[in-house]
Structure formats: structure tokens, C-alpha cells
Amino acid sequence: MKLSKKAKVTLVGAGPGAKDLITLKGLKAMQSADVILYDALVSEELLSEIDDSTLKIYVGKRCGKHSFTQDEINTLIVEHAFQYGHVVRLKGGDPFVFGRANEEIDYVESFGVVVDVIPGVSSVIAVPGSQGIPMTQRGISSSFWVMTATKKDGSFSQDLKFASQSETTMVILMGIRKFKEIIQEVIKYRNPLTPFAIIQNGTMKSESFSVGCIGDISGAVNNIEDSSPGIIVIGDVVAEHPSFFEEEVQRVLYSSL
Numbered sequence: 001m002k003l004s005k006k007a008k009v010t011l012v013g014a015g016p017g018a019k020d021l022i023t024l025k026g027l028k029a030m031q032s033a034d035v036i037l038y039d040a041l042v043s044e045e046l047l048s049e050i051d052d053s054t055l056k057i058y059v060g061k062r063c064g065k066h067s068f069t070q071d072e073i074n075t076l077i078v079e080h081a082f083q084y085g086h087v088v089r090l091k092g093g094d095p096f097v098f099g100r101a102n103e104e105i106d107y108v109e110s111f112g113v114v115v116d117v118i119p120g121v122s123s124v125i126a127v128p129g130s131q132g133i134p135m136t137q138r139g140i141s142s143s144f145w146v147m148t149a150t151k152k153d154g155s156f157s158q159d160l161k162f163a164s165q166s167e168t169t170m171v172i173l174m175g176i177r178k179f180k181e182i183i184q185e186v187i188k189y190r191n192p193l194t195p196f197a198i199i200q201n202g203t204m205k206s207e208s209f210s211v212g213c214i215g216d217i218s219g220a221v222n223n224i225e226d227s228s229p230g231i232i233v234i235g236d237v238v239a240e241h242p243s244f245f246e247e248e249v250q251r252v253l254y255s256s257l
Ligand SMILES: C[S@@+](CC[C@H](N)C(=O)[O-])C[C@H]1O[C@@H](n2cnc3c(N)ncnc32)[C@H](O)[C@@H]1O
Pocket: 016, 017, 041, 091, 092, 093, 094, 095, 096, 097, 098, 099, 121, 122, 123, 124, 127, 172, 173, 174, 175, 199, 200, 201, 202, 203, 204, 229, 230, 231
């Protein structure tokens, strides 16, 4: 164990999954940490870059493993900072995108402990981007809207409706389990031929990918792996993906038989 007793916390974005999509600054912070408290979406491969003299502690919220409450996580960060010194709080993607980073910063700072933030590559852009799906495209989409489909109580947010009514590229996080219901809502406002993509475990070896049109989601539904993190992209930019193009060609060919 490295001996450094000055309590300090660095909030680091780990990137979307692949171990080399963390920033250089983030990796350096990990290498200088006494303790790393990491989330469910942080890859084992990235953690294995750091030698075992650094304490690495899982504090995630994924089903199947013990799920830590936000209060427990806040307490653990502060306790470890006072006990060991430099704590890296490692979060998937970028800490400020659905990461509850502010809650952790406020709590830690209330103990007089300094918090630094090192941004991360967010899955929002990187996961579709690594598949060749742009967020914006001249003449096709001039904006993108990042959202979670449902609110705390499980009901759909108004944003889903408003985004569906526009031409924006919709990027929906944490929506995999509600994919069917999301599409049922979106199709009230958008052309059934609007393309969508679902990317799960993006940028990792286990990545999976489905595309289609919102008017026919049957193929994609069968490919969904409920327990893997996934992003849903809806909008004409998805048609940039080569497999979408191939599926469209086949659809046209079969419909003309
Ligand atoms: C709590 S949010 C955190 C997002 C994170 N802060 C970021 O910037 O990427 C978790 C959601 O992000 C999405 N996500 C994160 N990493 C992903 C990946 N590698 N592939 C697909 N979706 C991912 C999924 O929708 C997942 O449910």
C-alpha cells in the first residue's frame, strides 16, 4: 500500500468500455491512486492495468451483484480518502452524464476534501461513433438529444415525446428493457421508416448491434440482452451504418419478389 495520508478525491471518467478509451490524464490518476472505487460499467481489463498494491473496490449498482446505494457510495469515498489518501472514483463514460457526480462531489466537499474531475469519453457519442453512426449530419440532423426514456417512477419523460416530434437524433440511455414501449411512443410521431440502432457493450469485445426501422422491431427485439448496457439511437443518421444499408437492400429485394 502506498503511504499518502492527505485525503483527496479524483472523479475519473473511465470511457465507454474499451480499456484504451480512458484519457491519459485519467489513467495517470488511476496509477497514482491509493484506492480505486469503481462502477459496474468499468471494464476488468482497464482495472488490470493498475497493479495490486492499489486497493480496487467495486461499488456498482448492477443487478446480480450486491448493489450499493448512493449514500453508501458517498460514505465509502470519504472513509477511504481519510484512511488511505488519494481515492479515484472511477465512473463509466463521463462522470457528468447520468453519473450522479454532483451528489458525490457535494458530499465529499462537505468534509473539506478536495475533489478534482477528469472528464471521460461518454458512451453517448463514442458507442454509436465507433459503429460509424454520427450524431449530426449536414442536411439530415442538426442536433442530438440525449435522454433516459423513463423517470424515477418508471413513467415516460416528456422529453421522449418532444424529441420524437422533432428531427433530432435521439440517443436513449438505460432504455434497453423498455425498448418496445419506447418505440411504441416514438412511432406516434415519427415515420415508421425512421431507422434505429441498438448497441450493447459498445467498444468491448462482447459488443452487439441491431438495426432496423421503427415500423418493424421484431428482429431487434430477439437480439436484446436484457442484462447488458445498451444505447438506442433513433434517427435518419443511423442509415449511415453499412448493415442498415444491407438490410434495406434485402428488404427492398424481398418486397419486390
Ligand atoms: C448510468 S448511465 C452512465 C452513462 C455514462 N456516464 C456515460 O457517459 O457513458 C449508464 C448507461 O449508459 C449506457 N452505456 C454506458 N456504457 C455503454 C456501452 N459500453 N455500451 C452501450 N451502452 C452503454 C447504457 O445505456 C447504460 O445503461
